[in-house]
Amino acid sequence: TTNHLRHVDSLTISPSGAGNISHLNAVILGEALASEEDDLIFPSDEFSRQALVPSSAKYLEMYKRSVEDPAGFWSDIALRFHWKAKWGEPVYSENLDARKGTVKIEWFKGGITNICYNCLDRNVEAGNGSNVALYWEGNDPGSDCSLTYSQLLEKVCQLANYLKDIGVRRGDAVVIYLPMIMELPITMLACARIGAVHSVVFAGFSADSLAQRIMDCKPKVILTCNAVKRGSKVICLKDIADAAMVESAKNGVPVDVCVTYGNQSVLNRESTNWKEGRDIWWQDVVPKYPTTCHVEWVDAEDPLFLLYTSGSTGKPKGVLHTTGGYMVYTATTFKYAFDYKSTDIYWCTADCGWITGHSYVTYGPLLNGATVVIFEGAPNYPDSGRCWSIVDKYKVSIFYTAPTLVRSLMRDGNEFVTRYSRKSLRILGSVGEPINPSAWRWFFNVVGESKCPISDTWWQTETGGFMITPLPGAWPQKPGSATFPFFGVQPVIVDEKGVEIEGECSGYLCIKHSWPGAFRTLYGDHERYETTYFKPFAGYYFTGDGCSRDKDGYYWLTGRVDDVINVSGHRIGTAEVESALVSHPHCVEAAVVGFEHEVKGQGIYAFVTLVEGVPPSEELRKNLILTVRNQIGAFAAPDKIHWAPGLPKTRSGKIMRRILRKIASGQLDELGDTSTLADPSVVDQLIALSDC
Numbered sequence: 212t213t214n215h216l217r218h219v220d221s222l223t224i225s226p227s228g229a230g231n232i233s234h235l236n237a238v239i240l241g242e243a244l245a246s247e248e249d250d251l252i253f254p255s256d257e258f259s260r261q262a263l264v265p266s267s268a269k270y271l272e273m274y275k276r277s278v279e280d281p282a283g284f285w286s287d288i289a290l291r292f293h294w295k296a297k298w299g300e301p302v303y304s305e306n307l308d309a310r311k312g313t314v315k316i317e318w319f320k321g322g323i324t325n326i327c328y329n330c331l332d333r334n335v336e337a338g339n340g341s342n343v344a345l346y347w348e349g350n351d352p353g354s355d356c357s358l359t360y361s362q363l364l365e366k367v368c369q370l371a372n373y374l375k376d377i378g379v380r381r382g383d384a385v386v387i388y389l390p391m392i393m394e395l396p397i398t399m400l401a402c403a404r405i406g407a408v409h410s411v412v413f414a415g416f417s418a419d420s421l422a423q424r425i426m427d428c429k430p431k432v433i434l435t436c437n438a439v440k441r442g443s444k445v446i447c448l449k450d451i452a453d454a455a456m457v458e459s460a461k462n463g464v465p466v467d468v469c470v471t472y473g474n475q476s477v478l479n480r481e482s483t484n485w486k487e488g489r490d491i492w493w494q495d496v497v498p499k500y501p502t503t504c505h506v507e508w509v510d511a512e513d514p515l516f517l518l519y520t521s522g523s524t525g526k527p528k529g530v531l532h533t534t535g536g537y538m539v540y541t542a543t544t545f546k547y548a549f550d551y552k553s554t555d556i557y558w559c560t561a562d563c564g565w566i567t568g569h570s571y572v573t574y575g576p577l578l579n580g581a582t583v584v585i586f587e588g589a590p591n592y593p594d595s596g597r598c599w600s601i602v603d604k605y606k607v608s609i610f611y612t613a614p615t616l617v618r619s620l621m622r623d624g625n626e627f628v629t630r631y632s633r634k635s636l637r638i639l640g641s642v643g644e645p646i647n648p649s650a651w652r653w654f655f656n657v658v659g660e661s662k663c664p665i666s667d668t669w670w671q672t673e674t675g676g677f678m679i680t681p682l683p684g685a686w687p688q689k690p691g692s693a694t695f696p697f698f699g700v701q702p703v704i705v706d707e708k709g710v711e712i713e714g715e716c717s718g719y720l721c722i723k724h725s726w727p728g729a730f731r732t733l734y735g736d737h738e739r740y741e742t743t744y745f746k747p748f749a750g751y752y753f754t755g756d757g758c759s760r761d762k763d764g765y766y767w768l769t770g771r772v773d774d775v776i777n778v779s780g781h782r783i784g785t786a787e788v789e790s791a792l793v794s795h796p797h798c799v800e801a802a803v804v805g806f807e808h809e810v811k812g813q814g815i816y817a818f819v820t821l822v823e824g825v826p827p828s829e830e831l832r833k834n835l836i837l838t839v840r841n842q843i844g845a846f847a848a849p850d851k852i853h854w855a856p857g858l859p860k861t862r863s864g865k866i867m868r869r870i871l872r873k874i875a876s877g878q879l880d881e882l883g884d885t886s887t888l889a890d891p892s893v894v895d896q897l898i899a900l901s902d903c
């Protein structure tokens with residue numbers, strides 16, 4: 212086809228100087244891609260012609276510069292933002308090798324800026340104040356509102372003034388426990404404006420999880436709301452926040468101020484539990500403040516936010532991002548991976564409680580002056596057509612979501628999709644977990660009617676922004692592959708010894724060199740930062756993911772290789788679930804593994820050993836699940852509890868999870884060598900109790 216030839220032409224460009232982009236050689240050197248054309252999905256000529264990166268040749272040219280001259284490449288982009296003072300030299304400095312000293316990453320150090328100013332004031336000053344910044348779609352169809360850039364700026368300034376007035380200063384932590392209402396991005400931006408460090412806690416987290424985060428970052432203030440509706444359920448967030456504050460106070464971290472947004476239509480004031488002296492109604496104070504507020508100019512390397520994420524131990528990690536590099540990186544990745552144009556209407560279904568909501572609901576899009584849809588509700592309420600009704604209502608052109616939602620909508624049938632026009636859609640996006648080729652094809656063919664490229668963006672809380680992602684229009688796509696690295700990103704695949712493997716291969720995914728959006732530390736625990744991410748494979752950032760590279764140089768992410776499971780795109784540490792389970796008085800030991808789940812991607816499978824003499828029962832099973840819901844959140848509830856008289860352990864007492872994973876996935880003939888177990892008969896007992 213002409214499409215194919217066009218791409219092949221652009222792939223035969225000279226690979227001069229490609230030594231450090233060798234992972235692309237397979238593509239550059241080939242006369243044609245080695246794959247059958249059937250495996251490849253080409254963007255239309257019409258699409259490519261209008262794209263920001265219209266060909267693979269253009270991508271290669273830009274990529275090459277980005278890795279050969281990172282300082283020049285990123286400085287040119289950074290200059291498009293507003294800086295009160297320019298950064299010094301060098302543009303960046305890095306040490307990713309713990310053997311050579313403290314691991315350190317800095318970008319644009321000495322540059323003085325403010326990300327809120329760049330998101331709002333800069334766009335208003337450019338004459339775009341009357342453009343819509345945020346469309347808010349409420350849980351119930353028909354409830355909605357919007358804010359222009361000027362209006363959003365005013366709201367942010369009022370809150371910023373209030374926060375300053377109650378003593379929040381540059382560098383102070385602020386905990387945000389809010390659902391997807393306008394006040395959530397408003398609060399993030401208000402913190403950024405005054406140099407306070409926000410720590411958003413996803414509103415699905417339990418009181419215990421919230422308390423743990425409060426105790427770790429010791430906020431000056433917490434902002435929440437009294438109650439919210441999600442689907443047909445009412446959730447009393449304030450009660451959860453109250454319980455968390457009681458818990459944190461007991462542990463020596465009292466919260467002095469709790470600003471509560473009153474969601475009157477869900478729960479009135481009189482019915483909201485209240486602690487005089489600590490609690491304040493948002494609506495009583497914030498609207499009284501002036502609508503302009505002085506900007507706190509900060510260093511590029513001053514902290515912007517903390518976001519807690521799961522690791523392989525029970526204690527969540529406070530991932531810390533700084534200002535300048537994060538700003539430049541999220542804005543640039545947003546622009547290119549979604550081929551963003553000023554005429555686009557953008558909707559990302561993620562909650563601001565996760566990194567996707569930080570980088571690609573709030574900062575990345577607003578930095579580009581985009582119009583963003585935010586949605587409070589559940590994507591299948593009142594029915595499975597809700598997403599497409601929203602797409603039609605706002606004329607969404609870029610729709611970014613998670614594979615778990617794609618799979619669940621796919622299961623509900625095409626009728627819910629085809630009922631709506633979806634004519635405005637131009638680009639689709641996927642994030643959070645590998646997207647299986649069948650879900651990819653359904654998304655592409657049914658939702659996008661075979662005309663919208665899919666940006667399958669691979670990245671992490673730690674990376675700040677996209678790392679491996681298609682650039683729509685530049686490359687033929689392969690369903691299920693995140694394709695190629697973003698500008699400035701140098702992925703490498705290493706074996707167990709940390710040796711880089713070239714060409715077609717599988718192994719552990721690491722990143723060589725820093726990029727502007729990289730996290731700088733784990734809050735209060737730089738040692739854990741080094742140990743977890745930089746020591747496993749010396750000299751590299753270790754992602755925790757497995758990955759393979761095919762004969763054409765495309766990257767395929769294969770999932771976590773550590774004790775983290777990915778449930779509906781939410782990261783959960785197996786150790787966190789285990790520690791919740793063993794807190795139940797009837798549970799002596801628990802081991803948690805992931806198993807393949809049709810909709811969630813991975814489900815949670817818990818092996819539980821009960822206290823001697825306690826019989827397993829349905830009630831106990833429910834109780835154990837409830838314990839996890841209460842301690843972590845509903846999204847971490849085990850899908851399966853497997854009663855285990857004993858767990859398979861080595862003679863040194865280490866649980867052999869490999870065996871448990873096989874039992875969980877029903878691959879009983881692939882258990883492998885069990886002879887090294889302290890008591891091999893445990894395995895037979897477990898198998899006998901399968902499906903109980």
Ligand code: PRX
Binds near residue numbers: 642
């Ligand atoms: O395993 C990868 C998976 O999600 C992990 C990061 O989770 P989190 O920090 O919560 O951030 C999620 C949103 C960026 C990764 O280690 N993951 C994320 N995106 C993809 C993915 N796996 C495959 N393909 C993706 N596009």
